Structure formats: structure tokens, C-alpha cells
Amino acid sequence: MVMLLRSCCRVLLPHIVTCRNHHVSAKGKRCLLSRLYQPRSLWEVKASETEAKPNEPTSKSQKLMIKAGLIRPSSPGCFHYLPFTVRAMEKLIRLIDKEMQDIGGQKIDMPTLSSAALWRQSGRWDLMGKELFRLMDRHNQEYCLGPTHEEAVTHLVASEGGINNKELPLLLYQITRKFRDEQRPCFGLLRGREFYMKDMYTFDISDESAYETYRNVCDAYTNIFRALGVRFVKVQADTGNIGGKMSHEFHLPANIGEDRLLVCGSCDFSANVELLQHNEKNCPVCTGQLKETKGIEIGHTFYLGTKYSHVFKATCYDSQKTPFIAEMGCYGIGVSRLLAASLEVLSKEDDIHWPGLIAPYQVCLISPKKGSKESEAITISETLYDEIIQSVPWLRDETVLDDRSYLTIGKRVKEAHMTGYPYIIVVGKKALETPSLFEVRSHNTDEVHFFSREGVIDFLQRVKVI
Incomplete structure (x- = not known):
């Protein structure tokens, strides 16, 4: 069911929890993933360590939410x-x-x-x-x-x-x-x-x-x-x-x-x-x-x-x-x-799919790895982030910049899929071409597009929340 276009988001999203000041970089209003508390200690451990104890039923949502750093068990139940x-x-x-x-x-x-x-x-x-x-x-x-x-x-x-x-x-x-x-x-x-x-x-x-x-x-x-x-x-x-x-x-x-x-x-x-x-x-x-x-x-x-x-x-x-x-x-x-x-x-077995209206953040923008061939595009990532939050007001508190440049793009894309961001924007080597092109992934439909800077903004302005 396709529900609630961007106009509806303007009603609901301004009242939603926003990216608080302690998440914001010293440079301005960027919401940096490196500053967000999302423990990922279980992402790479042995499967046996994330499984339930014998005779203890578990569920797909429980496994995914623990693995993605969304919840942590305190005591039974x-x-x-x-x-x-x-x-x-x-x-x-x-x-x-x-x-x-x-x-x-x-x-x-x-x-x-x-x-x-x-x-x-x-x-x-x-x-x-x-x-x-x-x-x-x-x-x-x-x-x-x-x-x-x-x-x-x-x-x-x-x-x-x-x-x-x-x-x-x-x-x-x-x-x-x-x-x-x-x-x-x-x-x-x-x-x-x-x-x-x-x-x-x-x-x-x-x-x-x-x-x-x-x-x-x-x-x-x-x-x-x-x-x-x-x-x-x-x-x-x-x-x-x-x-x-x-x-x-x-x-x-x-x-x-x-x-x-x-x-x-x-x-x-x-x-x-x-x-x-x-x-x-x-x-x-x-x-x-x-x-x-x-x-x-x-x-x-x-x-x-x-x-x-x-x-x-x-x-x-x-x-x-x-x-x-x-x-x-x-x-x-x-x-x-x-x-x-x-x-x-x-959701699927390996990644989360949120109802679009309640996804924690709508967009994750992934910058290049430091020291890679496309590392020159790191500043392009920051500029694109700034343009998104200025041009698409309802995404101002809904966009995260994955600035963990010590990780490969591939690893961060995998984590972004696991977390369930509806839209993932990758700034890769095509960002250094003329004109710059950016990979935009629609997580819930598995569609992948390459857009210019203007195309990215236009795409996000027409986004539907489902």
C-alpha cells in the first residue's frame, strides 16, 4: 500500500525526534554516523553467540534488532x-x-x-x-x-x-x-x-x-x-x-x-x-x-x-x-x-525493512574510504549532504552522513542495508567524473539508480513514504 506523500511527511516528521545537538558535528548541522550510538559488536561474531539458548524460541525481528544494534537484552523479557x-x-x-x-x-x-x-x-x-x-x-x-x-x-x-x-x-x-x-x-x-x-x-x-x-x-x-x-x-x-x-x-x-x-x-x-x-x-x-x-x-x-x-x-x-x-x-x-x-x-533474513514512516532515518549518505582512489570525493560527500538538507527540508533531521572513512564503502553499504535506511546514497569513483554521478539505492524496492547532483535532489524531493 503506497501511503502518505511528502506533504503528509511535513505533518508528521517535524514532530518526530530529531538529530540532537550531541549528534551534530562541530562544522555545522551534519548528523554523523560516527557520533551515533549503535553498538555493532555482534555483527561479526560467531552465529552461535547470537542464537537463543536451547529451548528458548527466537524470531527474525529479535535477531535482526540485536545484530543491528537496535536493542540489547537486559533480563528475561x-x-x-x-x-x-x-x-x-x-x-x-x-x-x-x-x-x-x-x-x-x-x-x-x-x-x-x-x-x-x-x-x-x-x-x-x-x-x-x-x-x-x-x-x-x-x-x-x-x-x-x-x-x-x-x-x-x-x-x-x-x-x-x-x-x-x-x-x-x-x-x-x-x-x-x-x-x-x-x-x-x-x-x-x-x-x-x-x-x-x-x-x-x-x-x-x-x-x-x-x-x-x-x-x-x-x-x-x-x-x-x-x-x-x-x-x-x-x-x-x-x-x-x-x-x-x-x-x-x-x-x-x-x-x-x-x-x-x-x-x-x-x-x-x-x-x-x-x-x-x-x-x-x-x-x-x-x-x-x-x-x-x-x-x-x-x-x-x-x-x-x-x-x-x-x-x-x-x-x-x-x-x-x-x-x-x-x-x-x-x-x-x-x-x-x-x-x-x-x-x-x-524484513528479509539478513536486513531490516522498516515501514517507511517510522524508519529511524530516511537517508544514509556514504562517503569514500580514506586513502582509496576516490578519497578525493570525501568533500563532495559533505557538500552533497549539505545540499540535501537545504533543498529537501523534511529530510533535514532524517539524513545521516556515514563518515566512517576507515571502513570500505562495501562494508558500510552492507551495514546500511542491515539497519534498513530506506534510501542509501553512495559517493564512489563516479563522483569524480564530469558530471559527477551518485549511486542511489532504494532499499525497499532493491532499485539502484545513478543520478547527477541535481538528479539526487530531484529524486529525494519526489520520494514517497510507504
Whole structure:
């Protein structure tokens, strides 16, 4: 799916993390790769040292992200997110923010420590069992590290006296770290104990308005996944220990996926296998044949009804100040999982392919090796870099100059492919010809072109982000 031309980039990219001052050379505004923290210690080690331990499942995205210096393991199910990944994550968060706020979402930030009293009040303290990270403070007060915040947000709204009609529908969301004590964390960021999640909680005065809110959020999710250019499927799902009246999941089809999905080949029906009889082979809507596939869950929506609002007495008031128990919904996107899952389905075994919109940097310009025949073109590289960021404003904080001139061009091109820059520009011996020619590689399409200086600028001005 080709999405979002350069005009859209002007909306999103200016808000994205930029090349900070400590990345910038003393000569000016060049973002130099030699200054960026991207540990490559595993790129040349024996394969056995990067493989998972016996009986520990791994994934393509996990291997690639470790090898490319994007993440580092800290403890089982927990990872250090290194600078390139943080840039991609913040771009993804900006995209999610935009879609959530376009439907009226208001961003908040709730405490990670969640009181056991609230979870006991809802009945989930025991229901969630060993999935909760539990702890006790010096005053013998019990807490958990929040895996989700239905109790906290409903208690917040109820304690403020409810919601008046002018505030309806109320859509509150956050994007924060969450914690679940996974018995067997695996696949890197796809199933961990500590992860980033976008969780939204909605409050409506009636079934009708709550269903409309539900549809709006599902549409926003569709916009997000389409903007990333990934193939996804929306399926009916079990409400599980979250509870409620209705639930859907969003999945990226992948062989490594841990969910089994049944998709009808004749109509739009699709469901998680948990929702149907295990031996069911025909669609319950049109009797067409159901085909089983695997998926990585990246989003989940729930229509909760009054499950939590009744317990915590969260009310809405109409224009006559008549109170109604709020109809609620909750909606999650696994942000760090979505990032890794997109790499899982888009990448090749040996190099990363990012969704264009969230690639850490869009362009990598590779200068010649010092001491080589084309080393005279090093200054040409710097000049071309300056011309790119001056002529293509949206690439100003999206272009990296690989100034590691002690390495061969070939080695740096290989690393650039591994890192997944959408566009790689090589300044080689043709740069010394008249007129100068530069090799431009489109990583996601495997196309290679040779352009003049003006041709490079023209090409980048017409770039599409997919």
C-alpha cells in the first residue's frame, strides 16, 4: 500500500525526534554516523553467540534488532531500547497520537504502581493470578505494576464526580510502559515482561453512543496500520479476563504468530479460533469455508459496558443532569510489539525493512574510504549532504552522513542495508567524473539508480513514504 506523500511527511516528521545537538558535528548541522550510538559488536561474531539458548524460541525481528544494534537484552523479557529504536518508537507514537486525537482522544499518564485495593474491588487481583508483578511498600500496602489501567481510570473518573454531557464522549488514553509476568517471554519485543502499550478508555452515556465510539476507534486503528503499509486482519475475539460485551483483535499474519485465526474466503468474517468450536470448518455467517492462519496480535478493542463503571460508580450526566452508569470501552495497541511485528513481516533474513514512516532515518549518505582512489570525493560527500538538507527540508533531521572513512564503502553499504535506511546514497569513483554521478539505492524496492547532483535532489524531493 503506497501511503502518505511528502506533504503528509511535513505533518508528521517535524514532530518526530530529531538529530540532537550531541549528534551534530562541530562544522555545522551534519548528523554523523560516527557520533551515533549503535553498538555493532555482534555483527561479526560467531552465529552461535547470537542464537537463543536451547529451548528458548527466537524470531527474525529479535535477531535482526540485536545484530543491528537496535536493542540489547537486559533480563528475561526486558530490553534496552537503543537510539535508533527510540527514534522509530517516537515516530510510531506520533502517528498513534494523531489518530487518537483526531477522534477526540485526550492523552493522560497514570501511575505504574496500581493499588491492590482497586484490583480487589474489580475482582481481578485473584483473576489475573501470576501475570501480575506484585509488591508491597514499607507500610505494608500492596500494589502491582500495571499491565492495564481499567480500574485506575474508572476510579479516577468516578472520584471526580462523573462526566457532564458537554464532555461526552470522553476518550482518555496513554502510551506507557506496562508489565506482565510472562512465564516464558520470547521472540524479543513480541512477547516480553516489560513493553510499551497504548491504552484508551472511553466513557459514553448510552449503548448507541458507545458503539459509535467503538467503531471510530476501530477505524482509527485501521488508519494506523494502513499508514504503516502492513497487511493486517481484524478478527472477532474472546473478551477474556478484561470482560465486556464485544471484542476484536487486529493481527499481522505471520507464521511465527502465536494466535490461530479462522478467516472466511467468501465474506468478511474472521475470528480467533478461541471464539469458535475447534472443529468448526464453515463460516457461521455465510457457511463458506474457513481457512486457518497464524497472527501476531498488535491491537485489541473491548466494549466493556458497565463492568467497571458499575463497580466504581462512574456516572455520566445528560443535559438534564440525570445520572447514568457510564458505558465503557477499552482499546489497546502494543506499541513496541507493533514495531517489532512490522519488522518481522517486512524484513528479509539478513536486513531490516522498516515501514517507511517510522524508519529511524530516511537517508544514509556514504562517503569514500580514506586513502582509496576516490578519497578525493570525501568533500563532495559533505557538500552533497549539505545540499540535501537545504533543498529537501523534511529530510533535514532524517539524513545521516556515514563518515566512517576507515571502513570500505562495501562494508558500510552492507551495514546500511542491515539497519534498513530506506534510501542509501553512495559517493564512489563516479563522483569524480564530469558530471559527477551518485549511486542511489532504494532499499525497499532493491532499485539502484545513478543520478547527477541535481538528479539526487530531484529524486529525494519526489520520494514517497510507504
